[in-house]
Amino acid sequence: MLSREGRQGLTLISPPLLYALLMLAAPLAMVVTFSFWSQNYLDLDTTITLKNYRDAWTKPIYRVLIMRSLNISIMVTIVTVLLAFPMAYFLSFRVKRHKALWLFLITIPFWTSYLLRVFLWKVILGYNGVLNSALMGLGLIDEPMTFILYNVNAVVITLAHAWAPFAILPIFVALERIDRSLLEAAEDLGDGPVRRFFRVTLPLAMPGVMAATLIVLIPTVGDFITPKLVGGREGLMISNMIQIQFGKANNAPLGAALAITSMVIVASISLVIYMAGRWFRGRTP
Amino acid sequence: MTEQSIIDIRGVHKSFGRVEALKGIDLTIREGEFFSLLGPSGCGKTTLLRMIAGFDEPTSGVVMIGGQSMAGIPANKRPTNMVFQSYAIFPHLSVSDNVGYGLAKKKMSRAEKAEEVNNALAMVDLEGYGERSAHELSGGQRQRVALARALVMKPRVVLLDEPLSALDKKLREQMQVELRALQQSVGITFILVTHDQEEALIMSDRIAVLFEGEIAQLDSPQRLYRQPINQRVASFIGVMNFLEATAEASSGGDLSLTIPALGSVSMHAAQVPEGTDVAAIAQIGMRPEMLTILFDETDKAACESTGEVVGTSYYGDMTYYSVKLSKAEQPVTVSMRNTAGRSIVPPGTAVRLGWGADSIVLFPS
Ligand SMILES: Nc1ncnc2c1ncn2[C@@H]1O[C@H](COP(=O)(O)OP(=O)(O)OP(=O)(O)O)[C@@H](O)[C@H]1O
Numbered sequence A: 001m002l003s004r005e006g007r008q009g010l011t012l013i014s015p016p017l018l019y020a021l022l023m024l025a026a027p028l029a030m031v032v033t034f035s036f037w038s039q040n041y042l043d044l045d046t047t048i049t050l051k052n053y054r055d056a057w058t059k060p061i062y063r064v065l066i067m068r069s070l071n072i073s074i075m076v077t078i079v080t081v082l083l084a085f086p087m088a089y090f091l092s093f094r095v096k097r098h099k100a101l102w103l104f105l106i107t108i109p110f111w112t113s114y115l116l117r118v119f120l121w122k123v124i125l126g127y128n129g130v131l132n133s134a135l136m137g138l139g140l141i142d143e144p145m146t147f148i149l150y151n152v153n154a155v156v157i158t159l160a161h162a163w164a165p166f167a168i169l170p171i172f173v174a175l176e177r178i179d180r181s182l183l184e185a186a187e188d189l190g191d192g193p194v195r196r197f198f199r200v201t202l203p204l205a206m207p208g209v210m211a212a213t214l215i216v217l218i219p220t221v222g223d224f225i226t227p228k229l230v231g232g233r234e235g236l237m238i239s240n241m242i243q244i245q246f247g248k249a250n251n252a253p254l255g256a257a258l259a260i261t262s263m264v265i266v267a268s269i270s271l272v273i274y275m276a277g278r279w280f281r282g283r284t285p
Numbered sequence B: 001m002t003e004q005s006i007i008d009i010r011g012v013h014k015s016f017g018r019v020e021a022l023k024g025i026d027l028t029i030r031e032g033e034f035f036s037l038l039g040p041s042g043c044g045k046t047t048l049l050r051m052i053a054g055f056d057e058p059t060s061g062v063v064m065i066g067g068q069s070m071a072g073i074p075a076n077k078r079p080t081n082m083v084f085q086s087y088a089i090f091p092h093l094s095v096s097d098n099v100g101y102g103l104a105k106k107k108m109s110r111a112e113k114a115e116e117v118n119n120a121l122a123m124v125d126l127e128g129y130g131e132r133s134a135h136e137l138s139g140g141q142r143q144r145v146a147l148a149r150a151l152v153m154k155p156r157v158v159l160l161d162e163p164l165s166a167l168d169k170k171l172r173e174q175m176q177v178e179l180r181a182l183q184q185s186v187g188i189t190f191i192l193v194t195h196d197q198e199e200a201l202i203m204s205d206r207i208a209v210l211f212e213g214e215i216a217q218l219d220s221p222q223r224l225y226r227q228p229i230n231q232r233v234a235s236f237i238g239v240m241n242f243l244e245a246t247a248e249a250s251s252g253g254d255l256s257l258t259i260p261a262l263g264s265v266s267m268h269a270a271q272v273p274e275g276t277d278v279a280a281i282a283q284i285g286m287r288p289e290m291l292t293i294l295f296d297e298t299d300k301a302a303c304e305s306t307g308e309v310v311g312t313s314y315y316g317d318m319t320y321y322s323v324k325l326s327k328a329e330q331p332v333t334v335s336m337r338n339t340a341g342r343s344i345v346p347p348g349t350a351v352r353l354g355w356g357a358d359s360i361v362l363f364p365s
């Protein structure tokens, strides 16, 4: 029997729970089921098979795409978190008044659609783009740089920019929660600013850094719009392939197996990062 | 305790924008003494302490420690260590690592450091607590960890900002005694910030009373209690009855006091503080325990008056009576020890009040 409180809790969460079941668990179950079936031209063959997984794990093309996706999202995560940390630090420690206004400013890029922002990066990074024209105008380069658009670099730059606020916010919150007298205590006990940062500020901000890492890493692995628009041929990622399988190639079971595969990989990486974060926090310097 | 000074504060002002938190502080703190900064909320105690620690710079004036000016020297290079009001125990470190935090930079072997940490923990009665984490400690234990963390650094001065205010009354009283004993055994100068006058009286060698950024009086606890410099200090340190009075010099430096509410009395020359301007005296002060209710017919006092009990407050060991004197409007407060067999006199009772000249404090107008 459920206690009164338990029943009350259940009543409270049941609408979102129902919604989550319908919109998340059901599609997921479908994808998992699909991945064990196979495509026979226009028909689905519903005999259980591991063939899709065998393909996904052995065919070089998929392995290359998965590895590239991981590489890109890990790079994006590192770049984003490294850039977000100083921003969050500045916001938390240097800005004395109007913090809310600064936070608001950070959200401004979201006022336009994501597609528009990606196109803007095209304008900035393109062959005749803002960056190249400016640098040529200044005489710093003789001919336009081509390594900045339609490749992995462009994907990393665009994604890092898009995800920056999601990384800044959790780090900012973690920094805000640090009791300032702890920093004074560290200084009082002989630490200069650098030692203090690594012995107190960073360990205490770690939950925020971990959250930022996961928030950026998990969705970027599966991004397919950015690589399609600015990635060129060598910037394509696994999700583009999944999209092709579900669409043009008309092989949903293989697409499902690829999706599940990348999901399992991302989940394991997230788990490792999470454990590493816990270890770092618990460790004594 | 020696007469040698460890901290010299000369003409220190501190302004925060338009707020003038400290208005010219001159202060000398002696090596090895337990010194308290006492004052009401917002008087600038913390500001002064933080300036000694190095977290704030004075707007003007100098802070010297051990004869050296501390201008421009950051907190991490000063021979002071602080016990924070919130204790500031590092939540991600164990008790040992908290206590040993400041030793990281010192040139000592790992074993020596562990030894120092254990000694410090033993000093505050926390042996065997080293492996615990910060959130497994009670308030009193956290306070001890913060103290051990400061003491392990062997600083010349330990600064304490209201270290006991977060503790309950019982524990606070116990820690007051322990802290005082510890300070005497290690012989390090302690500077305590508090707004609790009782705490300051119990623990300190000397007390500076701060009002609105200025030192009103700097004295030993006894002198502060017995000879407060003005009415404000007098009523901040304990309870004081103020009565109108006039004085006249009589033979041999004696003082003849006329107190309309009580009567006349002659004050011995030895009890009159040096440099008293007799003509300026307009008020006297008497502590509640210096007035006595003469319960029995046979009770005698140097001087006597009459009055009526108008209120009582029972404190267990003491009772505070509010007594309206026959010759004055304003009631006076009288404290009486509750001895065996004596019951509390109810309001409305007429009583005889005993008093004497030896406990009177003189205030100029
Ligand atoms: N950083 C600051 N910025 C502006 N004003 C400040 C700052 N620190 C202190 N003040 C002001 O200086 C005055 C003295 O403050 P301080 O903290 O020294 O008081 P305190 O005696 O420690 O009081 P409490 O017993 O309440 O802790 C107060 O009026 C306070 O408002």
Ligand SMILES: [Mg+2]
Binding pocket: B045, B046, B047
């Ligand atoms: Mg204070």
